[in-house]
Amino acid sequence: MKMLNSFGPNPRMVRMFLAEKGLELPMEQLDLLGGENRGAAYTKKNPGGQTPALELDDGTVIGETVAICEYLEELHPTPALVGATPQERAVTRMNTRRVELNVTENMYNGFRFSEGLGLFKDRMLCLPEAAPGLKNKAKEGLALIDKLLEGKQFICGDKITVADLVLYCCTDFAAGVGQTIDPSFKNVTAWFARVNARPSATASLSPGWDQVGMRG
């Protein structure tokens, strides 16, 4: 099994998950900024053309960060980052969907359709006119997360989960490209500092991220 890895907040999320678990995987590095992930050799494996992916020994390729993490958690259940019980897993999945559907997809598309347009215009259908609205939708989503975090250390309670990793890697990246966390979201601001202080946050950054100028 190997991870098809690259620069970027989504591959970083899986690297952070591995770091939290104390796991290491063989990595094959793709040149994302150069578009290697959009070439035939990669899209034959992962038709969506995005990174990361997990290539299993029998040739099965799993794309989508959360599906990759769920698979790895089944192989290595502790420490649990999805959940140790059916109830914990359901709560994590509920909150991960809230994060992805309300915040991170909007933040990422807001970036791709504006600051990232030069990189993405020939890779996917881009809607520059939608960018300001998507960024506002992300803010509305973050307001919901701010409420969910009231009285809690992490999105699902007192333990870090996949929901936190998805949100952290996206918001850390987005802050560097103009979508900073509104300081009136006090709970999200305190949560961000808490997650940012974990060794896995630093360990998961791509070597050379500072030369790229984006945290991923």
Ligand SMILES: N[C@@H](CCC(=O)N[C@@H](CS)C(=O)NCC(=O)O)C(=O)O
């Ligand atoms: N929904 C996907 C998103 C993956 C994604 O957006 N990956 C980015 C890297 S952070 C990518 O491949 N961008 C380059 C491209 O789309 O060509 C997941 O969760 O894995």
